[in-house]
Amino acid sequence: MCEGGVIPAGRWLEHLRAYLAIARRGEEPSGVHQVRVASRRLDVWLRLGDWHVLRDDLRWLRSTCASARDLDVLAARRDLPADFHDWLVQRRRSEQGGLREALDHERVEAILDALAAMPPVSVARARAAVKKIMAAVLDRGSQVDHASADTEALHRLRRALRRLRFGLEWVGEPADALIKLQDAFGDLNDRAVLMRWIEQYPEQDDAAAWRAELHEELDRKRIAVVQTWRESEPEVDAMARSWSSS
Amino acid sequence: MELFVIRHATAVPAREDYPDAERALTPRGARRFERVVRGLDRLGIRFDQLLHSPKLRAIETAERLVPLLDGPTEVASGLVRDPDPELLARFVGERVAVVGHEPYLDRLVSWLVLGKLERGDRFVLGKGGLAWLEGEPKPGGMTLLALLPAAVVRKR
Numbered sequence: 001m002c003e004g005g006v007i008p009a010g011r012w013l014e015h016l017r018a019y020l021a022i023a024r025r026g027e028e029p030s031g032v033h034q035v036r037v038a039s040r041r042l043d044v045w046l047r048l049g050d051w052h053v054l055r056d057d058l059r060w061l062r063s064t065c066a067s068a069r070d071l072d073v074l075a076a077r078r079d080l081p082a083d084f085h086d087w088l089v090q091r092r093r094s095e096q097g098g099l100r101e102a103l104d105h106e107r108v109e110a111i112l113d114a115l116a117a118m119p120p121v122s123v124a125r126a127r128a129a130v131k132k133i134m135a136a137v138l139d140r141g142s143q144v145d146h147a148s149a150d151t152e153a154l155h156r157l158r159r160a161l162r163r164l165r166f167g168l169e170w171v172g173e174p175a176d177a178l179i180k181l182q183d184a185f186g187d188l189n190d191r192a193v194l195m196r197w198i199e200q201y202p203e204q205d206d207a208a209a210w211r212a213e214l215h216e217e218l219d220r221k222r223i224a225v226v227q228t229w230r231e232s233e234p235e236v237d238a239m240a241r242s243w244s245s246s
Numbered sequence: 247m248e249l250f251v252i253r254h255a256t257a258v259p260a261r262e263d264y265p266d267a268e269r270a271l272t273p274r275g276a277r278r279f280e281r282v283v284r285g286l287d288r289l290g291i292r293f294d295q296l297l298h299s300p301k302l303r304a305i306e307t308a309e310r311l312v313p314l315l316d317g318p319t320e321v322a323s324g325l326v327r328d329p330d331p332e333l334l335a336r337f338v339g340e341r342v343a344v345v346g347h348e349p350y351l352d353r354l355v356s357w358l359v360l361g362k363l364e365r366g367d368r369f370v371l372g373k374g375g376l377a378w379l380e381g382e383p384k385p386g387g388m389t390l391l392a393l394l395p396a397a398v399v400r401k402r
Contacts, residue, residue, distance in 0.1 A: 052309060053296075053312065056319050060320075107322070107323075110300045110323040111321055114300035114305055114321045117265075117302040119302070
């Protein structure tokens, strides 16, 4: 993504533009998913350039797609009770109208126009920002070690790891080591999302036993994720040291 | 509500072969506006919402106001055309700053103070200058507290 010492938003901005059209139509789950993926990558691009403006706009854009994305992921599962699955599918259908209205808001076009007007980020500045993101990952990670059951601490670490992965990709550095970590955290997050939607399901009596089972599964997953982090932390720490000395 | 209507700082001149939206601040324009921000800071001015146009010179001006902000930023294409009710509906804070362009900002001030868009010639904003309004963000619902050229604020 680096071109002559600078990093333009280019490819991910065009990706966002293309998938907004798909998300509006609501025919494919990839639309909403890729809008969120692109907006997160562009958020990191802004961070690399030390920009504060436009990041709230991208956050707003992601939040408009959040429920639809959750429901797309859950509706694709084949292991959910039939009635609950049907309820999820129905909820997703009813989300589409509001989603389309939000994506038709002129703020979306203004976000695209603004990002298109922005100058590219210098590689030097971006690399300095990646070092800060690495430090933030290690800081969040140290909080997790002492709070293995703290879901919020794990989410903060997950988000920091995602920003680090995207930051490395923007500056053209390998991020493979982080993908395994992201997968583990992503798995935990998927279960937490499922729990949030179970808690909204009107037939709570039907869901009681299953909810209890999921609570236990979440507890096991949290412990496993903390273990995965502990195993990976030395590698991330070594990466941070290598970056600091470069 | 207090509303701070701020014109972007000095930008590179327009050129036919260069997209207007991508015109950046000049280095001098950026430095001088940073002094405006320090002047606003010394006056104790803070915002809880900051809206800006999608053009680069407004983006760069808005970015320099972020240290005075305790709240969200929002890009608003309503700031690159004559003001309308949709734009006013987006002013939801108590101390709102908007960064945009002439002649739209003059017309915004005229509309909010006099209830008419077309008396903007009474409220001309220089680059980096601002109009400070108070009241309800509806046509004729606001009072002009001050019209401050950038040079005055820089000297605070």
